[in-house]
Every structure is written in structure tokens, then in C-alpha cells.
Amino acid sequence: xxxxxxxxxxxxxxxxxxxxxxxxxxxxxxxxxxxxxxxxxxxxxxxxxxxxxxxxxxxxxxxxxxxxxxxxxxxxxxxxxxxxxxxxxxxxxxxxxxxxxxxxxxxxxxxxxxxxxxxxxxxxxxxxxxxxxxxxxxxxxxxxxxxxxxxxxxxxxxxxxxxxxxxxxxxxxxxxxxxxxxxxxxxxxxxxxxxxxxxxxxxxxxxxxxxxxxxxxxxxxxxxxxxxxxxxxxxxxxxxxxxxxxxxxxxxxxxxxxxxxxxxxxxxxxxxxxxxxxxxxxxxxxxxxxxxxxxxxxxxxxxxxxxxxxxxxxxxxxxxxxxxxxxxxxxxxxxxxxxxxxxxxxxxxxxxxxxxxxxxxxxxxxxxxxxxxxxxxxxxxxxxxxxx
Amino acid sequence: xxxxxxxxxxxxxxxxxxxxxxxxxxxxxxxxxxxxxxxxxxxxxxxxxxxxxxx
Numbered sequence: 412x413x414x415x416x417x418x419x420x421x422x423x424x425x426x427x428x429x430x431x432x433x434x435x436x437x438x439x440x441x442x443x444x445x446x447x448x449x450x451x452x453x454x455x456x457x458x459x460x461x462x463x464x465x466x467x468x469x470x471x472x473x474x475x476x477x478x479x480x481x482x483x484x485x486x487x488x489x490x491x492x493x494x495x496x497x498x499x500x501x502x503x504x505x506x507x508x509x510x511x512x513x514x515x516x517x518x519x520x521x522x523x524x525x526x527x528x529x530x531x532x533x534x535x536x537x538x539x540x541x542x543x544x545x546x547x548x549x550x551x552x553x554x555x556x557x558x559x560x561x562x563x564x565x566x567x568x569x570x571x572x573x574x575x576x577x578x579x580x581x582x583x584x585x586x587x588x589x590x591x592x593x594x595x596x597x598x599x600x601x602x603x604x605x606x607x608x609x610x611x612x613x614x615x616x617x618x619x620x621x622x623x624x625x626x627x628x629x630x631x632x633x634x635x636x637x638x639x640x641x642x643x644x645x646x647x648x649x650x651x652x653x654x655x656x657x658x659x660x661x662x663x664x665x666x667x668x669x670x671x672x673x674x675x676x677x678x679x680x681x682x683x684x685x686x687x688x689x690x691x692x693x694x695x696x697x698x699x700x701x702x703x704x705x706x707x708x709x710x711x712x713x714x715x716x717x718x719x720x721x722x723x724x725x726x727x728x729x730x731x732x733x734x735x736x737x738x739x740x741x742x743x744x745x746x747x748x749x750x751x752x753x754x755x756x757x758x759x760x761x762x763x764x765x766x767x768x769x770x771x772x773x774x775x776x777x778x779x780x781x782x783x784x785x786x787x788x789x790x791x792x793x794x795x796x797x798x799x
Numbered sequence: 800x801x802x803x804x805x806x807x808x809x810x811x812x813x814x815x816x817x818x819x820x821x822x823x824x825x826x827x828x829x830x831x832x833x834x835x836x837x838x839x840x841x842x843x844x845x846x847x848x849x850x851x852x853x854x
Contacts, residue, residue, distance in 0.1 A: 549808075558807060558808070558848075559807075559847070559848060561808075561844060561848075575843075576838070576842060576843025576844055577843075578808040578809045578841075578842035578843070578844070579809075579842070615843075617809075617841070617842075618809070618841055630841070630842055630843060631843075632838075632843045
């Protein structure tokens with residue numbers, strides 16, 4: 412092929428991808444308006460789990476953008492997956508979090524070095540036939556030196572036996588897939604998939620949360636749950652490399668939740684200014700300034716998402732962006748409720764809900780304080796390396 | 800002196816003065832006297848994940 416023909420082919424592919432991305436985002440936006448917007452108050456206040464919406468989103472390919480075509484996805488990329496989540500989060504941060512749960516589980520499966528577990532679950536999860544929750548918060552915090560690991564594993568025959576509990580894991584249920592990690596008694600960690608109806612596993616309700624009650628978040632207790640080798644994502648000897656590989660996408664994938672809440676908050680600010688701009692102008696965080704900050708973060712997210720898919724993103728950059736997104740989401744939601752004033756304090760107004768959703772973005776693993784701890788550790792290590 | 804213990808993951812408080820009668824732990828039971836296999840009723844972690852709260 413001549414270089415001119417090669418360039419032309421590449422341009423055609425780019426145009427085709429851009430067109431597919433645009434179609435997907437438009438379809439998701441339409442679905443969010445028709446099927447999610449009308450039930451956001453019910454999700455928030457009555458804890459409705461929006462399973463019908465999730466199924467329809469799955470049918471549009473809403474969980475499969477970051478999965479290559481040969482694995483049953485659309486191959487549109489992690490940046491597009493973040494954009495899908497942003498569209499959902501414009502209306503409902505809680506449901507955007509469910510999109511993250513599902514797509515992150517698909518990502519775990521895609522990245523697993525073990526073909527059996529990929530063959531068993533990847534397409535089913537990325538296409539939404541099986542709904543899935545990630546119970547990795549405890550492990551991620553444990554590996555960052557924040558808390559004890561709660562699940563223990565011992566080897567038995569061709570697999571592992573798991574016991575322990577996880578306080579709360581979202582997007583799970585009896586027919587769902589749950590992805591967890593455990594410390595292995597003879598050393599290291601294992602990451603694996605477990606069905607919600609596995610013998611020895613029980614799911615219990617959690618104390619009521621201040622928000623995100625529609626995420627089917629449950630307490631998991633496991634007593635001698637057998638997991639065969641075919642359901643293992645990473646054995647102890649594979650675990651460190653596997654975790655290093657999945658962590659950037661785990662963290663970046665959450666950005667859409669924050670971006671969506673920022674977009675929703677900006678809408679509240681614009682609507683509030685219709686009647687009270689003359690007084691809102693005295694508030695600290697103005698809409699235009701927040702919007703510029705959001706655009707910059709979204710551009711950076713696209714850039715780092717592409718680097719992540721090439722295996723070139725540095726964890727420090729990813730963590731800094733995630734931190735900046737938490738901080739902006741808090742500022743935007745706080746400003747939205749201040750712009751709305753007293754009416755924004757009514758339960759029927761979205762501003763108070765966005766504020767509770769924004770706090771969730773800052774406390775879900777990796778929480779704002781966790782991010783600052785890990786960033787500090789990485790910066791210190793870099794300084795020490797420089798000095799040596 | 801009565802003490803309070805907090806579950807690290809979920810924040811549940813065990814108050815020695817009150818005990819947890821619904822869990823079979825009478826009022827006045829010291830935390831050390833609760834069996835080691837006891838689990839937090841809200842989240843299922845063991846006693847090792849509870850922290851003594853300052854006065």
C-alpha cells in the first residue's frame with residue numbers, strides 16, 4: 412500500500428470511529444432522557460435499582476466501549492466509556508456508578524491472564540447479560556496501607572476456599588457476578604469471580620446510606636466458598652502485574668461519574684441564574700469558571716485514557732486527575748446548591764441530590780484522602796530516587 | 800469504666816455499658832470478654848477490626 416493510500420485508510424477509520432462514538436453518545440443521551448430522568452427521584456429516595464435502564468444501556472453497547480471488537484465490544488475506547496458514564500451521570504450519579512461497576516468488571520475480565528475466566532464471563536458482562544459488582548475497595552485500600560484485608564483464601568484441589576466479609580459492595584445480587592480479592596494463607600493475593608448465589612455466600616442489607624441507595628449495595632459474607640481455578644482472574648504469582656495493569660483504568664473509569672455530576676450541577680447553576688443571577692454573581696464558584704475547569708479535566712481524561720490503553724499512562728498522573736475531579740465535583744455541586752438557594756434544599760430539587768452524589772465521588776475508593784496519601788507516597792518515592 | 804469501640808469499616812459502636820442484648824451480649828460486657836469469633840452485626844468483620852474510642 413502506498414503511503415497516500417495508507418493515510419487515506421487511516422483517515423477513513425478515524426472518521427468511522429468518530430461517527431460510531433457520536434451515534435453511541437446520542438443514543439445513550441436519548442435513553443437517559445426517556446428512561447432514566449423520570450426515575451431519578453425514585454432511585455434516590457426509594458432505592459429503586461434501575462435494572463431495566465441498565466439492560467437497555469447494555470443493548471446499546473453502553474458497557475462495551477472499552478472492549479475490543481474481537482472480544483465482543485465496540486472497541487471505541489476507554490475515553491468513550493467515560494463519556495457514556497458522563498451522559499448517565501448528567502441525570503443520575505448513582506446510576507453512573509453502576510455503569511462504572513459493570514464496566515470495571517468487564518475490564519478486569521479483559522485483562523485477566525487466564526483464558527478460562529475470560530471465555531466464561533467477558534462477553535456476558537460487557538454485554539450486560541450478567542450484572543456484576545466489584546468488591547475491590549478493601550483490597551485497593553489494603554494495598555495502599557490503609558486497612559486490613561477482609562477476605563482470606565486457602566488453596567484446595569484446583570482452586571481456593573474463601574472466607575470473610577466485605578462491608579458493602581454495589582451492583583450485586585443473587586444472579587450477579589462478584590469480583591473480589593483475598594490474601595492467600597501461604598502468601599500473596601488471589602483475585603477471583605464468585606456468583607452471588609454460590610454456596611457459603613450470603614448477601615445482607617447494609618445500614619441506610621445518605622445517597623446512592625439505588626445501587627443494590629449489600630454486605631457480603633463468605634464462609635468456605637469454593638472457587639475453581641477457572642474462575643480465577645489472577646493467581647498470587649500473577650497478582651502484582653495484574654493489579655498494576657488494571658489500576659489506571661479502575662481509577663480513570665470513575666471520572667465519568669464526577670463529570671456527569673458537574674454537568675448536572677452546571678445546569679442547575681444556569682437555571683438558577685434565570686431568576687437570581689443578580690445575587691448569584693456574589694458566589695465564589697461561578698458557572699463559567701467551573702465549566703472551563705471541567706472541559707480541561709475532560710480533555711486530560713481523554714488523553715490519559717488513550718495512554719492507559721497503550722499501557723503508557725503513569726499512575727501518578729491518573730491519581731492526580733482523579734483527585735482534581737473529586738475536588739471539582741464537590742465545588743460544582745456545592746455551588747449548584749448555593750445558586751439554587753432555599754429551593755435547592757427541597758428533596759424534589761436535584762441540587763441537594765447532586766451534593767450527596769458529589770460527596771460519594773470523594774469518598775468512594777479511592778477516596779479523596781486515599782488519593783492524597785498515595786500521591787504523596789509516589790511523589791516522595793520519586794524525590795528519593797532523584798536524590799539517590 | 801465503660802468504654803466504646805468502633806467498627807473500622809462500618810462505624811458501628813459497641814458500648815460496653817449497653818452491650819448488645821439483641822446479639823446475646825448483656826449490658827456491661829467488656830469488649831475483651833466478647834468471643835473472638837463474634838462478628839460485627841452490620842458488616843461482618845471480626846473484633847480485630849474494632850478500635851477503642853478515646854473518652
